[in-house]
Amino acid sequence: MNIDRENSIVFIGFMGAGKTTIGKLVAEKLNREFIDIDEEIEKEFNMPVTQIFKEFGEKAFRDREKSLITSLSQQKNLIISVGGGAFLQEEIKKVCLFSSIVIFLDISFESWKERISQIIDSRPVLQGKSIEEMQELFNNRQKVYADHHFKIQTDNKNPVDIANQIIEKILN
Numbered sequence: 001m002n003i004d005r006e007n008s009i010v011f012i013g014f015m016g017a018g019k020t021t022i023g024k025l026v027a028e029k030l031n032r033e034f035i036d037i038d039e040e041i042e043k044e045f046n047m048p049v050t051q052i053f054k055e056f057g058e059k060a061f062r063d064r065e066k067s068l069i070t071s072l073s074q075q076k077n078l079i080i081s082v083g084g085g086a087f088l089q090e091e092i093k094k095v096c097l098f099s100s101i102v103i104f105l106d107i108s109f110e111s112w113k114e115r116i117s118q119i120i121d122s123r124p125v126l127q128g129k130s131i132e133e134m135q136e137l138f139n140n141r142q143k144v145y146a147d148h149h150f151k152i153q154t155d156n157k158n159p160v161d162i163a164n165q166i167i168e169k170i171l172n
Contacts, residue, residue: 012103019105041064
């Protein structure tokens, strides 16, 4: 695969897979700017994603997400973490795959379950769901993440080791 090292790197994967944590580490090591799309949208609306969903609806959030990712993914030398549902939008998926390096952080459901307590409050799509419904959402989303340039398995790995593995793949 022919990859331009200056292309922005876009991290995809299920919520809580480590996109922000690992993205920040990679950005630091490569001396690039890190952008978390959800955080950018929260700043614009001046409220958390859960509140944006409640007050403005998911469509308003997804529309802003699309315009932001479409614009940023075509710039050079950024590290971008997109929300777990971003690649549900075909347009986002296409532009990211065409203009940036897409890295799928793959976490098993078993490992992910251990993180639920840390992430549930800030994830509107998990609100009020049973563990079975969460697993169904997790499984359905795996198909969405099938299109990527690199897949990195994150189970039982240290974020620093994962970041180093990603940098090695990109630079070699």
